[in-house]
Amino acid sequence: xxxxxxxxxxxxxxxxxxxxxxxxxxxxxxxxxxxxxxxxxxxxxxxxxxxxxxxxxxxxxxxxxxxxxxxxxxxxxxxxxxxxxxxxxxxxxxxxxxxxxxxxxxxxxxxxxxxxxxxxxxxxxxxxxxxxxxxxxxxxxxxxxxxxxxxxxxxxxxxxxxxxxxxxxxxxxxxxxxxxxxxxxxxxxxxxxxxxxxxxxxxxxxxxxxxxxxxxxxxxxxxxxxxxxxxxxxxxxxxxxxxxxxxxxxxxxxxxxxxxxxxxxxxxxxxxxxxxxxxxxxxxxxxxxxxxxxxxxxxxxxxxxxxxxxxxxxxxxxxxxxxxxxxxxxxxxxxxxxxxxxxxxxxxxxxxxxxxxxxxxxxxxxxxxxxxxxxxxxxxxxxxxxxxxxxxxxxxxxxxxxxxxxxxxxxxxxxxxxxxxxxxxxxxxxxxxxxxxxxxxxxxxxxxxxxxxxxxxxxxxxxxxxxxxxxxxxxxxxxxxxxxxxxxxxxxxxxxxxxxxxxxxxxxxxxxxxxxxxxxxxxxxxxxxxxxxxxxxxxxxxxxxxxxxxxxxxxxxxxxxxxxxxxxxxxxxxxxxxxxxxxxxxxxxxxxxxxxxxxxxxxxxxxxxxxxxxxxxxxxxxxxxxxxxxxxxxxxxxxxxxxxxxxxxxxxxxxxxxxxxxxxxxx
Numbered sequence: 001x002x003x004x005x006x007x008x009x010x011x012x013x014x015x016x017x018x019x020x021x022x023x024x025x026x027x028x029x030x031x032x033x034x035x036x037x038x039x040x041x042x043x044x045x046x047x048x049x050x051x052x053x054x055x056x057x058x059x060x061x062x063x064x065x066x067x068x069x070x071x072x073x074x075x076x077x078x079x080x081x082x083x084x085x086x087x088x089x090x091x092x093x094x095x096x097x098x099x100x101x102x103x104x105x106x107x108x109x110x111x112x113x114x115x116x117x118x119x120x121x122x123x124x125x126x127x128x129x130x131x132x133x134x135x136x137x138x139x140x141x142x143x144x145x146x147x148x149x150x151x152x153x154x155x156x157x158x159x160x161x162x163x164x165x166x167x168x169x170x171x172x173x174x175x176x177x178x179x180x181x182x183x184x185x186x187x188x189x190x191x192x193x194x195x196x197x198x199x200x201x202x203x204x205x206x207x208x209x210x211x212x213x214x215x216x217x218x219x220x221x222x223x224x225x226x227x228x229x230x231x232x233x234x235x236x237x238x239x240x241x242x243x244x245x246x247x248x249x250x251x252x253x254x255x256x257x258x259x260x261x262x263x264x265x266x267x268x269x270x271x272x273x274x275x276x277x278x279x280x281x282x283x284x285x286x287x288x289x290x291x292x293x294x295x296x297x298x299x300x301x302x303x304x305x306x307x308x309x310x311x312x313x314x315x316x317x318x319x320x321x322x323x324x325x326x327x328x329x330x331x332x333x334x335x336x337x338x339x340x341x342x343x344x345x346x347x348x349x350x351x352x353x354x355x356x357x358x359x360x361x362x363x364x365x366x367x368x369x370x371x372x373x374x375x376x377x378x379x380x381x382x383x384x385x386x387x388x389x390x391x392x393x394x395x396x397x398x399x400x401x402x403x404x405x406x407x408x409x410x411x412x413x414x415x416x417x418x419x420x421x422x423x424x425x426x427x428x429x430x431x432x433x434x435x436x437x438x439x440x441x442x443x444x445x446x447x448x449x450x451x452x453x454x455x456x457x458x459x460x461x462x463x464x465x466x467x468x469x470x471x472x473x474x475x476x477x478x479x480x481x482x483x484x485x486x487x488x489x490x491x492x493x494x495x496x497x498x499x500x501x502x503x504x505x506x507x508x509x510x511x512x513x514x515x516x517x518x519x520x521x522x523x524x525x526x527x528x529x530x531x532x533x534x535x536x537x538x539x540x541x542x543x544x545x546x547x548x549x550x551x552x553x554x555x556x557x558x559x560x561x562x563x564x565x566x567x568x569x570x571x572x573x574x575x576x577x578x579x580x581x582x583x584x585x586x587x588x589x590x591x592x593x594x595x596x597x598x599x600x601x602x603x604x605x606x607x608x609x610x611x612x613x614x615x616x617x618x619x620x621x622x623x624x625x626x627x628x629x630x631x632x633x634x635x636x637x638x639x640x641x642x643x644x645x646x647x648x649x650x651x652x653x654x655x656x657x658x659x660x661x662x663x664x665x666x667x
Contacts (some may be wrong), residue, residue: 001085009028010268012619014610016493017452022030025029025233030223033363034279036210036211036236036237036240037112037207037210037211037212037216038109038112038216038238038239038274038275038278039076039109039112039207039210040075040082040208040235041278041279042069042072042073042109042278043073043204043207044072045069045281046069046070046072046073046280048069049068049069049070049254049281050068050069050070050293051069051070052068052325053068053069053214053254054066054067054068054283055068055069055071055072055281055283055284056105056283056284056285056286056391057283057284057285057286057300058101058102058220058285058286059285059286059287059288059292059296059299060288061096061288062288064176064285064299067102068437069281072102072105072106072656075106075189076106076109076110076113076506077105077110077192077203078188078189078190078192078193078196079106079107079110079185079188079192080109080110080111080113080114080192080203081191081192081193081194081195081196081202081203082188082189082191082192082195083110083111083114083188084114084143084192084195084202085191085192085194086139086141086165086183086188087140087164087440088111088114088116088117088140089114089116090116091114091115091116091117091448092111092117092139092140092141093111093117093118093119093137093139093140093141094107094108094110094111094116094117094118094119094123094141094142094143095119095130095133095134095137095141095142095143095144095154095201096108096118096119096120096121096132096140096142096144096264096265097121097122097123097142097143097144097145097149098123098144098146098149098169099123099127099145099289099290100260100261100262100263100273100286100287101145101169101286102284102286103143103145103169103185104120104264105264105265105273105274105284107143108120108217108274109536112143112216112217112465113206113207113210114206115206115209115210116215117156117216117218118216118217118218118264119133119137119139119217119218119220119231119266120217120219120220120263120264120266121133121143121220122263122265122606122611123149123263124605124611125151125152126605127152127155127156128156129152130152130156131159131160132228132229132230133220133229134156134160134163134230135159135160136231136461136462137218137231138162139160139162139163140162140164140165141163141165141167141391142163142165142166142167143166143167143168143169143185144166144168144169145168145169145170146168146169146170146172146173146174147168147170147172147173147359150166150168150174150177150568151539152181153166154179154181155354163181164181165181165182165183165519166181166182166183167183167184167185167188168182168184168185171184172232173345174649177471177517183273192465194404194423196458198205204530205352210236210375211236211238212235212236212240213235213236213237213459214236215233215234215235216234216235216236216239217234217239217264217270218231218232218233218234218416219231219232219234219265219267219270219548220232220265220414221414222414222431222610222611222612229666230266230460230461230463230466231383231460231462232457232459232460232461233457233458233459233460233461234270234416234458235458236455237454238260238454238456239270239274239275239455240270240275240279240415241277241418241438241453241454241455242270242271242412242417243271243272243274243275243276243279244457245421245436245455246271246272246276246418246421247276247279247280248339248437248643249421249422249436250423250424251280251382251386251625252276252277252279252282253280253281253282253522254278254280254282254283255282255283256282256283256302256303256304257282257283257285257300257301257302257303257304257306258272258273258277258282258284258285258302258303258304258466259285259287259293259296259297259300259304259306259378260272260284260285260286260300261293261311262274262308262612265611267412267413267414268306268388268389268410268412271412271418272306272638274660282304283303283324285300285461287632289500290558294378296375296378297374297379298375298377299377299378301305301378301379301380301381302378302381302382303349303381303382303383303384304382304383305379305382305384305385305386306382306385306388307386307387308387308389308390308391308612308613309387309388309390309391309392309515310390310518310613312387312390312392312396312400312407313392313393313396313515313518313519314524314555315377316396316399316400316519316587317518317519317520317522317523317544318521318547318548319373319377319399320521321521321522321544321546321547321550321551324521324551325550325554325575331636333368333369333424333626334369336363337368337370338369338402338661340358340365340401341359341362341365341369341370341401341402341404342359342398342405343556344358344362344401344402345398345401346398348401348427349401349427349428349429354593360574366404370402370403370404373403374403374404374405376604379405380539382405382406383406384406385405385406385407385408386407386408386409386410386421387408387410388408388409388411388412388513389531390412390511390614391409391492391511391512391515391611392407392409393515393516393517393518394429394430394515394519395516395518397409397429398429399519406424406427408421408427408433408565409422409431409432409433410432410433411490411492413476413478415460415470415471415476416451416453416455416456416457416476416478417453417454417456417457418436418455419435419436419439419453419490420432420433420434420435420436420490421433421434422489423435429595430491431485431489431491431492432482432488432489432490432491432492433489433490434487434489434490435488435490436453438453438454440452440453441451441490442475443482443483443484445484446624447473447481447483447496447499448477448478448479448483448496449478449480449482449492450475450477450478450482451475451476451480451491452476455477456471456474457471459471464584470568473555476558479495479496480492480493480494480495480496481493481494481495481496481499481509482545493509494509494511494512496543497513498510498511498617500531500596501532502530502532502534502535502536503532503533503534503535504533504535504536504589505589506587506589506590507589507590508528508530508537508590509585509591510527510528510529510530510537511527513528513537513582513586513590513592514526514527514528516582516585517541519578520544520575520578521544521547522543522544522548522551522574522575523541523542523543523544523578524542524543524544524545524573524601525541525601525602525615526540526542526543527539527540527615527617527620528592529628529631534632535592536591536593536594537591537593538592538593538594538595538596538631538632539579539592539595539596540595540596540598540604540624540627541575541595541596541598542597542599542600542601543565543566543571543575543597544600545562545565545601548565548571548574549565550566550570552565552570555570557570557571562599562600562601563599563600563656566597566598566599567597567599567656567657568657571597572597572659572661575595575597576595576661576663579595579663580665582662583663583665591663592626592663593662593663594631594660594661594662594663595660595661596627596631596638596658596659596660597658597659597663598658599640599656599658601614602620606623607619608620608623626638627640627658628661631660635660636660637657637658637659638657638658639655639656639657639658640655640656640657640658641655641656
């Protein structure tokens, strides 16, 4: 079966081509006004706003430091010229490593102004992972955040003969480093200012020479399989297409406060933090550190928020855990008023208008309960809320809409670009929204989602064979399974390769069950096991240690480590309650029949998760083969070696027995 949609229902390919042409014409008009590259648009904003409007705010040592569009422009200008003076050439790649900060964004546009490309790297990558990316993209320059990132690069610099300079923007701890490959960010700016005196107008000439189809960034995939990440090559045109789609969906304004969640190593941040920010003139607000993100968000009160599904789920779980630990009056108010929120959310999903009675009730509930909860999450002013990166559980989705937060699911990929998004009056609980205007979508006979649009990547860097596997006749083969409803909304099911048929013939989508289970405040992560050689589905559970530990303390369940707490019979029973809840919504053949509480969290440094916290299923299958065999061999426990940490910092390797429990009534 083949279906097609153009973003306005299934109207056929001819109309799709007309829409693409119309969108392209509209984009070209905007290009002529502001420019067709990010450096040109930055220059436009500098000339329009100068020192009169903030572009960014960065919390440093507890104080919010403002940066105007003039500050943004001059930092990019002098960093760009400084790089030229150090030997940066057209086509060079600039490796950028660090958490979100203004310098990350300055560096990307500085490389692009010099007709080079940025290569974003997550700050928690280990040296071997950084080495692979630096070698693969042939990076000659790197700009990093701090001593930690400098140390990583110094460990591998002898294996990177092309690497010429490492620039650092935080000087703390680096005063006595004397390696000639190192240079401070401020020193590079000073070199750039001197270069401007010697070559006046050079930066402006370079900016004006940029073209829409120039390569501007290599964005590396997260690598959900064991395969090494691949560098997706993007031009300004492909990048800007995604940003334009979202600005057509939800306009941004110059006074909007935006909180970037991940750095632009994440494709979504390229669309939002780089593209939408530059095009709208809005204000980016950078938290002081990843661990202060929640607190700093409350101080800022952003109007535009885009988080990964994992963060939305963890925040919902945190609220529910706090309510369970609250006094009796607060618990009573929560149980009394939340059904009102859920009723209004369901009416919205059903496209029905609430009556006057429900409006009055909801106004009361909003004042007493919902508004304070939104405030505690730092979202009292949020008018645009996006979730992306994975499936958000329906339970968490309903929870946020009950709080009157207009959360919507988006679908896009590093290679294929942005595909879906719903208007605020067209949000559906079980879909990822309709396709953007200007896209063509089909479902293949195998159920795979394929599409084409102007935002699809150019190809994988130095890998034409892998490019040919996913890009065929202009169509991007996503590897995802889904279908298109009559109203044009797309329903995401799972990865095509992850959809499984059990030995019994029953079919299930592991991600769907996993997302439902992660809505529990006591479950941080979950991996659902299933396959054609297995008769039933099982689950490996990662408990939410903070919430479960607090729960255990209230019930005098003693423990000293994560591993010990996870194996307590009381905790197994606690987890079973959530499994029973989810099983009751599933067909009998798809229900979870056995489960294990793992002794540790999944760790991206061990390759078990990607840096965006997605499961690497092939890696997990190999690492926990003994545990899986024990589950499907009807054993009551499995012996496993584990590294455990104690509160005093001591680490110890122990052998621990993991209990394997059956779920009564699941069959």
